Structures are given as C-alpha cells and as structure tokens.
Amino acid sequence: MSHDNLKVFPSVRERYDSLVQAGDIAADPAQEQLADRFDRLIRELATKRLATKSSALGWLFSRRSPRHEIIKGLYIFGEVGRGKTMLMDMFHQLVPAKRKRRAHFLDFMADVHERINAHRKAHKNGETKQDDPIPPVADALAEQAWVLCFDEFTVTDIADAMILSRLFRALFERGVVLIATSNVEPDNLYRDGLNRQLFLPFIDLLKTHVDVVNLDARTDYRLEKLNRMPVYLSPLSDATKQGMDEAWHTATEGAAVSEDHFKVKGHNVMVPRAARHAARFGFADLCSKPLGALDYAAIIARYQTIFIDDVPILDYARRNEAKRFIILIDILYDHHVHVVISAAASPDKLYEAKRGTEAFEFDRTASRLFEMQSEEYLSEAAQAQEMPISSEA
Known part of the structure; x- marks a missing residue:
C-alpha cells in the first residue's frame, strides 16, 4: 500500500x-x-x-x-x-x-x-x-x-x-x-x-x-450548545426536593427501592437507594466518605442513572470533598451517565475557594455540569444505556 x-x-x-x-x-x-x-x-x-x-x-x-x-x-x-x-x-x-x-x-x-x-x-x-x-x-x-x-x-x-x-x-x-x-x-x-x-x-x-x-479556540462550544434540562435543580428547597422525587419516580417506574452493597478492592460500597437501573445518593454518601475513581466506576457499571441530592456550596475547608466531587463528575461525564442533581447553587457557584488545585480543577467540573444538562449529552447518555459499561479502565 x-x-x-x-x-x-x-x-x-x-x-x-x-x-x-x-x-x-x-x-x-x-x-x-x-x-x-x-x-x-x-x-x-x-x-x-x-x-x-x-x-x-x-x-x-x-x-x-x-x-x-x-x-x-x-x-x-x-x-x-x-x-x-x-x-x-x-x-x-x-x-x-x-x-x-x-x-x-x-x-x-x-x-x-x-x-x-x-x-x-x-x-x-x-x-x-x-x-x-x-x-x-x-x-x-x-x-x-x-x-x-x-x-x-x-x-x-x-x-x-x-x-x-x-x-x-x-x-x-x-x-x-x-x-x-x-x-x-x-x-x-x-x-x-x-x-x-x-x-x-x-x-x-x-x-x-x-x-x-x-488549543486557543475562540469560544466555549459547550456553553453555546447548552440546552437546560430538568436534571440540575437549584437552589435547595422543598420544590427542588419534590422535583427530585418526581424524577426518581419516573426513572424507577415506581419499582421497589432497596439498599445495595458491593465490594471494591476489599472495602464495602453502599448505595442508599436503588431500583431498576437507577441509584440515588446524598452528596455526603459519595464525597464525604473515602471513595475514589474505582468506586465510582464500579457504581456506574451497575447503574445507568445516578441521582445526587443536596450538593452544597464548597470551600477550602471542604477541599477533600471537592476533589472527590471533581473525580466523580469526570467519570460520570466520560461514561455518558444520565445524572440528576439537586444543588445549593448553579455549577459555577458551587466552589468558593480561590486557592489550591481544587479551585483550578473545579472550572472543568462546572463546565461539565452545564453540558450534562444539554440535549446532546442526554441523547448520548440514552445511547450509552443501550450498551453495558465496564468498570475496568
């Protein structure tokens, strides 16, 4: 040739x-x-x-x-x-x-x-x-x-x-x-x-x-494509909680909800609420516990739709939680997982610290949280659900 x-x-x-x-x-x-x-x-x-x-x-x-x-x-x-x-x-x-x-x-x-x-x-x-x-x-x-x-x-x-x-x-x-x-x-x-x-x-x-x-392109194409969907609810309120509950009911089709437990590298990972192909966590369940990339990958290998309740506004004192949240969103985004989130503020207002690597990294997280609400991302997530996700890298 x-x-x-x-x-x-x-x-x-x-x-x-x-x-x-x-x-x-x-x-x-x-x-x-x-x-x-x-x-x-x-x-x-x-x-x-x-x-x-x-x-x-x-x-x-x-x-x-x-x-x-x-x-x-x-x-x-x-x-x-x-x-x-x-x-x-x-x-x-x-x-x-x-x-x-x-x-x-x-x-x-x-x-x-x-x-x-x-x-x-x-x-x-x-x-x-x-x-x-x-x-x-x-x-x-x-x-x-x-x-x-x-x-x-x-x-x-x-x-x-x-x-x-x-x-x-x-x-x-x-x-x-x-x-x-x-x-x-x-x-x-x-x-x-x-x-x-x-x-x-x-x-x-x-x-x-x-x-x-x-790559010094002239604009942020992700935000240009942004098409807000009811998958990111803020600020936290009774109406937000009701919206999350309604979305959860739709995702699970009213199926029975139970806890799920499984092991990753010898330690236990707990899913507080699981039904069909959906799992629901509080922010603390995922980011206040010593979980990492392998744990998050194992979760999305089992569940195609992830709910995250009550994401707070984070600061330097909670930088470890912020770091876990950065890793979590990276993995959810990379695998085109359908995510529904309730949060105390819009993505670009969730991290208040101006120092440390987390402040630098969180710009990417905010951009991804915006894009994960777009019609294009949700379409890709729907297509990804038709194929099994491996927890292996």
Missing part, C-alpha cells in the same frame, strides 16, 4: 469539516489546525511503521518501534469546552491501529495501580521473581495498546506522581505513542503537589515525547 493509499481512511479534517457543513459546530481556525495536526500524526505513524516492516500492514500490528525511533504524540491543552476531546476522539476513531486505547486518565491510573498491586502480591507469593512491577506492567499495557489517548490528563495524587516518570519511560521505550488532552500545560502539572521536585523528570520526559499544542 502506498503512502497515498492512506486516503482511503476518512481524515480528521474531513470528519471535522462534515460537522461544520452539517451545522453541528461552527468553523474555527484553531480547531482546523489541530485537525490537520492529527492527520499529519496519522500519516507519520503509518510512514514510520511501514518503513520498518516488510508487510504493508505490519505497522498496525508490530509490538514496538525500534528503541532509537521516537514518534512524538500530542499533548493538547486549553481551557474547558474548546473542542480538545472532540478532536482527539476523532483521531482515536480514525487512526487505523488495532491496538489502541482511549481512556480517562484517572481510569487509566486506577488500572495501573491495580496491576502494580497484583504484581506485588504475586511476587510476595513466590509466583514471580521480578520484584520491580513497572517493567511487566509496561509490557502488558504496551501489548494492549501502542496508541494511547488520554482525556483530562491531570496529576493531583502523589501515588500517581511518584510512578509516572518510570512508567512512561518504560512505555515510550516500548514504542507507545501518547495523545492527551488537558486543561493545563505540562509545566503546570502537579503544580502544588507534595514533593513536586521528584515529579519534574516526568515533565521533561513528556515534552521529549509529545508536541505540546495550545
């Missing part, structure tokens, strides 16, 4: 232009440039893989690139709602590689920690002589996918920060190509984190293996 034969695959730019022509999005020069950049990356991946394989399709299936060859991925940062995820998803759909993976970054890191813990347990039990879990974990991840697409690349957890440099050095050595979206440029990752100096080598490594692109 010649280089020109790659045109048989639809390009990111062609897909983008078709959305513009259909009136689904407005044309934007910055987004057009990024679409073209993704197409150049697809051609570069194809050209370099073809150059190292005797088979014309060998680049799709090779386990790793030669170690001296660096295929630079893309790290796209910019403010919320600029189209980063939309364009990366187009790339992921169109790049003709069978071993590719698209994940929310927090889901991916939860998977990594689970693999590391499993390896350490195997070593302790004498099932392997390899005491360092990073090489075998990197082998398994690279075998699964050599094109990795991450949405919302962010580092706030010290456990993640301390392993990223070694993990990604091993992945890059195995020919993995990284594409990521983020709200922050690489130099601001883990900005106020504990022992940040130990994290800095990862930033240098990252910038060696990706081209950094600032």
Whole structure:
C-alpha cells in the first residue's frame, strides 16, 4: 500500500469539516489546525511503521518501534469546552491501529495501580521473581495498546506522581505513542503537589515525547450548545426536593427501592437507594466518605442513572470533598451517565475557594455540569444505556 493509499481512511479534517457543513459546530481556525495536526500524526505513524516492516500492514500490528525511533504524540491543552476531546476522539476513531486505547486518565491510573498491586502480591507469593512491577506492567499495557489517548490528563495524587516518570519511560521505550488532552500545560502539572521536585523528570520526559499544542479556540462550544434540562435543580428547597422525587419516580417506574452493597478492592460500597437501573445518593454518601475513581466506576457499571441530592456550596475547608466531587463528575461525564442533581447553587457557584488545585480543577467540573444538562449529552447518555459499561479502565 502506498503512502497515498492512506486516503482511503476518512481524515480528521474531513470528519471535522462534515460537522461544520452539517451545522453541528461552527468553523474555527484553531480547531482546523489541530485537525490537520492529527492527520499529519496519522500519516507519520503509518510512514514510520511501514518503513520498518516488510508487510504493508505490519505497522498496525508490530509490538514496538525500534528503541532509537521516537514518534512524538500530542499533548493538547486549553481551557474547558474548546473542542480538545472532540478532536482527539476523532483521531482515536480514525487512526487505523488495532491496538489502541482511549481512556480517562484517572481510569487509566486506577488500572495501573491495580496491576502494580497484583504484581506485588504475586511476587510476595513466590509466583514471580521480578520484584520491580513497572517493567511487566509496561509490557502488558504496551501489548494492549501502542496508541494511547488520554482525556483530562491531570496529576493531583502523589501515588500517581511518584510512578509516572518510570512508567512512561518504560512505555515510550516500548514504542507507545501518547495523545492527551488537558486543561493545563505540562509545566503546570502537579503544580502544588507534595514533593513536586521528584515529579519534574516526568515533565521533561513528556515534552521529549509529545508536541505540546495550545488549543486557543475562540469560544466555549459547550456553553453555546447548552440546552437546560430538568436534571440540575437549584437552589435547595422543598420544590427542588419534590422535583427530585418526581424524577426518581419516573426513572424507577415506581419499582421497589432497596439498599445495595458491593465490594471494591476489599472495602464495602453502599448505595442508599436503588431500583431498576437507577441509584440515588446524598452528596455526603459519595464525597464525604473515602471513595475514589474505582468506586465510582464500579457504581456506574451497575447503574445507568445516578441521582445526587443536596450538593452544597464548597470551600477550602471542604477541599477533600471537592476533589472527590471533581473525580466523580469526570467519570460520570466520560461514561455518558444520565445524572440528576439537586444543588445549593448553579455549577459555577458551587466552589468558593480561590486557592489550591481544587479551585483550578473545579472550572472543568462546572463546565461539565452545564453540558450534562444539554440535549446532546442526554441523547448520548440514552445511547450509552443501550450498551453495558465496564468498570475496568
């Protein structure tokens, strides 16, 4: 197959232009440039893989690139709602590689920690002589996918920060190509984190293996598309509670309601009210308890509609709850879960603190809460309910 034969695959730019022509999005020069950049990356991946394989399709299936060859991925940062995820998803759909993976970054890191813990347990039990879990974990991840697409690349957890440099050095050595979206440029990752100096080598490594692109689009398309639906009720009042109860009755079709309990990594997760495919929580049930990304993923693997009552206005003193709420909304959004929320204020007024990483991160959460009320998101959520959701990353 010649280089020109790659045109048989639809390009990111062609897909983008078709959305513009259909009136689904407005044309934007910055987004057009990024679409073209993704197409150049697809051609570069194809050209370099073809150059190292005797088979014309060998680049799709090779386990790793030669170690001296660096295929630079893309790290796209910019403010919320600029189209980063939309364009990366187009790339992921169109790049003709069978071993590719698209994940929310927090889901991916939860998977990594689970693999590391499993390896350490195997070593302790004498099932392997390899005491360092990073090489075998990197082998398994690279075998699964050599094109990795991450949405919302962010580092706030010290456990993640301390392993990223070694993990990604091993992945890059195995020919993995990284594409990521983020709200922050690489130099601001883990900005106020504990022992940040130990994290800095990862930033240098990252910038060696990706081209950094600032998507400076002209407007927030998510808010342009906003179409408010009765799935976010505020402020808190008797009328709000009645609205939540009516929506719950509709979602459960009057089915019997009961508690649900299940285990995640050895600890118990409790669902206060569950019926059919819907689960209902108070804010405190989800965010005041020591729950994390794996717990939230396990919940949405069991329930397709999530109700969250009584989200309060948060401040710096409740930053741990705010951090859990940020992670929760990221996972609900990424999996297109139908969510009904009652809250003390509109999304952009829910976090009052002006300092700390949570204040910075909450801008994304507010934008997503707005979008989760739109007709488009609700339509995607309805389609997602037709397919099972895996709790695995």
